[in-house]
Amino acid sequence: MNAFEITGGIKLKGEITPQGAKNEALQILSAVLLTKEKIIISNIPDIKDVNKLIELLGDLGVVVERINKDTYSFEARNIDLNFFESDTFKAKGGGLRGSIMIVGPLLARFGKAAIPKPGGDKIGRRRLDTHFIGFEKLGAKFIYDSKKAFFNVDATNLQGAYILLDEASVTGTANIVMAAVLAKGTTTIYNAACEPYLQQLCKMLNRMGAKISGIGSNLLTIEGVDVLGGTEHRMLPDMIEIGSFIGMAAMTESEITIKNVCYDELGVIPEVFKKLGIKLERRGDDIYVPSQKHYEIDTFIDGSILTIADSPWPGFTPDLLSIVLVVATQAKGNVLIHQKMFESRLFFVDKLIDMGAQIILCDPHRATVNGIDKKYKLRGISMTSPDIRAGVSLLIAALSAEGKSTIYNIEQIERGYQDIDTRLRALGAQIKRVNADAPSH
Ligand SMILES: CC(=O)N[C@H]1[C@@H](OP(=O)(O)OP(=O)(O)OC[C@H]2O[C@@H](n3ccc(=O)[nH]c3=O)[C@H](O)[C@@H]2O)O[C@H](CO)[C@@H](O)[C@@H]1O
Numbered sequence: 084m085n086a087f088e089i090t091g092g093i094k095l096k097g098e099i100t101p102q103g104a105k106n107e108a109l110q111i112l113s114a115v116l117l118t119k120e121k122i123i124i125s126n127i128p129d130i131k132d133v134n135k136l137i138e139l140l141g142d143l144g145v146v147v148e149r150i151n152k153d154t155y156s157f158e159a160r161n162i163d164l165n166f167f168e169s170d171t172f173k174a175k176g177g178g179l180r181g182s183i184m185i186v187g188p189l190l191a192r193f194g195k196a197a198i199p200k201p202g203g204d205k206i207g208r209r210r211l212d213t214h215f216i217g218f219e220k221l222g223a224k225f226i227y228d229s230k231k232a233f234f235n236v237d238a239t240n241l242q243g244a245y246i247l248l249d250e251a252s253v254t255g256t257a258n259i260v261m262a263a264v265l266a267k268g269t270t271t272i273y274n275a276a277c278e279p280y281l282q283q284l285c286k287m288l289n290r291m292g293a294k295i296s297g298i299g300s301n302l303l304t305i306e307g308v309d310v311l312g313g314t315e316h317r318m319l320p321d322m323i324e325i326g327s328f329i330g331m332a333a334m335t336e337s338e339i340t341i342k343n344v345c346y347d348e349l350g351v352i353p354e355v356f357k358k359l360g361i362k363l364e365r366r367g368d369d370i371y372v373p374s375q376k377h378y379e380i381d382t383f384i385d386g387s388i389l390t391i392a393d394s395p396w397p398g399f400t401p402d403l404l405s406i407v408l409v410v411a412t413q414a415k416g417n418v419l420i421h422q423k424m425f426e427s428r429l430f431f432v433d434k435l436i437d438m439g440a441q442i443i444l445c446d447p448h449r450a451t452v453n454g455i456d457k458k459y460k461l462r463g464i465s466m467t468s469p470d471i472r473a474g475v476s477l478l479i480a481a482l483s484a485e486g487k488s489t490i491y492n493i494e495q496i497e498r499g500y501q502d503i504d505t506r507l508r509a510l511g512a513q514i515k516r517v518n519a520d521a522p523s524h
Pocket residue numbers: 106107109180181207208209210250251252253254255276395400401402423424425
């Protein structure tokens with residue numbers, strides 16, 4: 084296992100370019116199964132989760148060619164449906180959350196699909212009801228084998244339907260959209276998620292010949308078509324990486340320019356960081372964060388303590404709340420962080436408290452941060468990364484802390500952040516990759 088050794092307290096400086104969006108990539112890659120024609124995808128991040136899905140597509144029979152560092156072509160001409168029965172599929176399919184999104188396209192094109200219970204972060208319950216209820220509404224039948232933790236889904240004739248989702252699930256909406264594009268008749272999905280990942284997916288599907296309207300809203304109308312063709316697609320920059328870099332700049336008092344961010348696609352993200360008192364400027368399509376000694380958290384207009392909570396798009400993404408929390412520890416003022424979606428994503432605050440941060444974990448969903456206005460620096464410690472975003476938050480804390488920190492289990496971080504140590508070193512960070520297992524307590 085690998086770990087990062089970080090010597091903190093160093094100001095960073097320079098430019099950093101975000102990778103392509105991880106969560107978009109997982110949807111877009113799944114969609115290549117919808118056609119036998121060639122699809123060329125660029126700005127694909129070179130990260131563990133994405134590479135696992137590309138490998139899985141290859142195992143299913145998709146012809147995958149790497150055109151250059153971040154561009155691949157995919158041709159799903161012949162798909163081996165027997166692969167579902169193999170042990171390799173059971174092992175690999177369960178390795179990441181995104182693999183669940185191969186079900187929709189396989190159902191649409193071949194009338195059957197299977198998937199082991201998917202992986203991803205252990206950040207609370209991660210149910211799949213929305214996906215399967217949606218497939219059922221389109222006429223599919225699913226069987227869950229709880230002993231093998233394996234789902235089988237069959238559909239001889241998908242038929243468009245009105246579907247009111249029980250929650251605006253991101254991967255659930257993507258999966259149902261991909262099943263509906265080749266169904267007979269019209270599907271209406273209400274309470275659809277509409278994150279930029281989904282907007283990108285729907286736009287790509289339309290370029291392939293699908294008929295989806297309502298893109299960007301929570302009401303999608305999909306007129307089924309008989310066949311989809313090839314296209315080209317470029318992934319947006321990863322908005323979670325962009326938010327992470329804004330937070331990192333503020334915590335380390337660094338002057339950083341984040342390049343080519345597609346600012347107009349960032350929704351409320353820049354505003355939320357501004358509410359923490361962080362100065363940032365839009366310069367063309369870059370974000371410039373000046374070096375700031377102090378930043379002060381806003382209150383609400385009536386003077387009451389600010390709350391930052393997650394909600395489905397266009398609300399604030401839950402994937403940035405851990406970052407907001409860590410950044411608040413060094414701000415002046417107080418903020419309540421309310422993680423509404425996941426019940427186990429805030430437990431990592433115990434490590435920040437060990438580093439000297441003032442945080443009260445009110446319950447599994449809420450933490451109050453008492454920002455110390457840099458009266459003292461956090462102190463470096465050894466810690467284990469519990470999930471991808473907590474991992475990056477701890478990395479940011481370590482970069483700002485006095486002394487040395489070691490972060491174990493960095494595979495979690497590398498699931499979603501490409502060459503993070505190399506890119507941070509280019510900004511002047513002292514971060515070293517070492518081979519070390521987390522100590523057992
Ligand atoms: C691979 C991928 O794309 N993963 C993202 C995707 O996961 P994923 O698609 O798995 O997450 P879902 O959108 O299904 O739901 C996430 C959690 O939020 C809860 N929930 C969801 C909608 C809602 O209106 N109310 C509510 O409470 C769900 O019960 C669940 O516990 O979306 C999540 C929510 O943005 C992100 O954290 C993940 O990074």
